[in-house]
Amino acid sequence: MTKTESIATDGPACGCASCAAADVPANPFVALRVAYGMLLGEDDFDALMANPRGKLMLHQAWLHGAGVVHGLDVRRDGTRNLKVLPGLAVDGAGRELYQDCTVTLDVRQLLDAAGLKDSADCSTETVDAYLVAAFSACPSAAVPVLADPCDVTRKHDEFSRIREQVTYSLRTKPGPAAVYGYHRVRVLLGLEPVLNDDGAGREALAARKRAAGVAPEQRAGALLAEFRQLAARDEIELEPAQQAGDCYPTLFPAEVDEAGVVLAAVIVSIRDADGAAEVTVEVPDTSVRNVLLPAGVIQELVCGLAPGLIGTAVTLDGGGPRVTGEAELSEQGRRLSFAVTADVLPASLRRAIVITSLSERGWVEEDIDTVRYEPNEHRVIIELADRPINDLVRLIVRGTGPTPVYGEDPRVPLAGRVGGPPGTAESGHDAVLTFSNPLLDRRAGS
Structure with a gap:
């Protein structure tokens, strides 16, 4: 059978309890204004860091989306382990996920953490899952600080750095960060089908037929006009993610806790063998990941469409009736x-x-x-x-x-x-x- 519930993560990178709350601030719309003689406290430095970081996250999340930039190959290591090689990705909240070394993941530990029970009838249980990389922040580098007289613990040190790391989990669904919008534009360009009760898809299909019905030398301009109209309608429907119970949406297209990046699809077989779970992992499929291409590469790829639009030799229409x-x-x-x-x-x-x-x-x-x-x-x-x-x-x-x-x-x-x-x-x-x-x-x- 196939499990449908979410499967667990490997937890914070360093295992400390403070990692869950550790993160540098991000506020793209509030900036520090310094005046002569002004005393600067912790909140002021938070504002100083939060503004540029928040703007970068906002830009990357909305204009680039979640995806892998380079590396992060996923390979099978034996029959029950996965290896994730070094690389860089950007998650659905615009944060960089950087891994500088090879990480080995024990799939049994991930499944055990999810509370998956062993099969008691010696049958084989198949789990179709996705390996997801997520952002993790961990405080480090403790330094001496002035003790707060009101603090009964008389704490004399505090962490001075935050290390940004990556955690991994197996999930049965790719997550919100892997779902892309712009359905009309995708139908216009033939990248998605028209679904049942799909008014937006039928609208895009009609636009495609209109663009195909004009003269060849005018088709590129007609397609651009249809593209702009449909892209505007798709963009209007985009909304930031909103957590359940919150009155206001977040700034990003995905909630920070659900902004992970899919690296590979993984099929895990679990069989009870003399009271012990025997786990077998098939070769991961990395084709399911989203890849972020550099802007320069995209520019050159667009030029590859030119022969199909203008032909090998340009023939201007004489203006005859049709x-x-x-x-x-x-x-x-x-x-x-x-x-x-x-x-x-x-x-x-x-x-x-x-x-x-x-x-x-x-x-x-x-x-x-x-x-x-x-x-x-x-x-x-x-x-x-x-x-x-x-x-x-x-x-x-x-x-x-x-x-x-x-x-x-x-x-x-x-x-x-x-x-x-x-x-x-x-x-x-x-x-x-x-x-x-x-x-x-x-x-x-x-």
């Missing part, structure tokens, strides 16, 4: 029409339009009586000599060859359908619209 939407056949079946994005020359239409249908014996070219252009509606109207009787109908509007459709202003050939490749002033693209004959569907329904 066919938009689908063809519409009247109820009587004698009139076929389609819309265009810009005015066309009526005299260029007749020999540039062909309508065919597929019969059992092959393709049949339908007879056309007249073709006219309605400038108010930007629509081309085709009057047929007879209604098509075959199921599959194909409309070809030529933008190539000796007799293409030409635009009114500028006078360039038809560029094809909306969303297609750019056309030049000399050569455009054909627009092909294929549809099932709706007249046959109506007859079958009647």
Whole structure:
């Protein structure tokens, strides 16, 4: 079976009780203002340290997020131990997690600390967990201090340093710091699927279709516009974490006690062997961790998208009209029409339009009586000599060859359908619209 409750940590790095309360202050919005002759006490120095540290934590937590910066590889050591190599990470509260040596973790101790009972029926119990690194602060370097006359203990020393360290735990869930927002932006870029009852996801999917529907040379700008709108909506929904029972939220996206960084996924098998728990750890999977890339690397990776956006050779569109939407056949079946994005020359239409249908014996070219252009509606109207009787109908509007459709202003050939490749002033693209004959569907329904 698989456990669902949280599994315990290895505790404070040094084991002392004061580690739980030891931490340097962080307040990004209060700064020390020193005046001449002012006496400085402990609170003043706390304010002096808390302001820059709080600003750094705020910046890292919101603008970079939790993740590994370098190192911290997780390896199996034997069958029941894990090794964590040196490295650096940033947690969900913007604090650095630095480890300067290799640490060996006994998985049995972690499971025992969680109160996990041994399997009494010799069956194998499987625990799917995550190895999480968390921030730990421990006071050190005691120095002599003036005794407080009101302190009955007459304490004459105090810690003068705080060591920032890392503790490790196994959890069955990655934790809030590993959950990322910006769902709309991720759907827009194809990184997340649209879920059930997902209004935000459907909104992003519609934005993706709009960006894909513009001309290729305009697609990057259209995608940027959609990205900005969706990113703004995602950002508005972001909120700082709030502890249960507190009236005010924290400053950070994750609570300080739940801000750990996932390093690896770990599968632990536990089997009772003659009254003793036999623990086996499989090879850790470090692909589940979030990695924080340097800004310079991100800049260069973005350049890798350029060929897909601008192509190997830039072709500027000549500005020719395009066919938009689908063809519409009247109820009587004698009139076929389609819309265009810009005015066309009526005299260029007749020999540039062909309508065919597929019969059992092959393709049949339908007879056309007249073709006219309605400038108010930007629509081309085709009057047929007879209604098509075959199921599959194909409309070809030529933008190539000796007799293409030409635009009114500028006078360039038809560029094809909306969303297609750019056309030049000399050569455009054909627009092909294929549809099932709706007249046959109506007859079958009647």
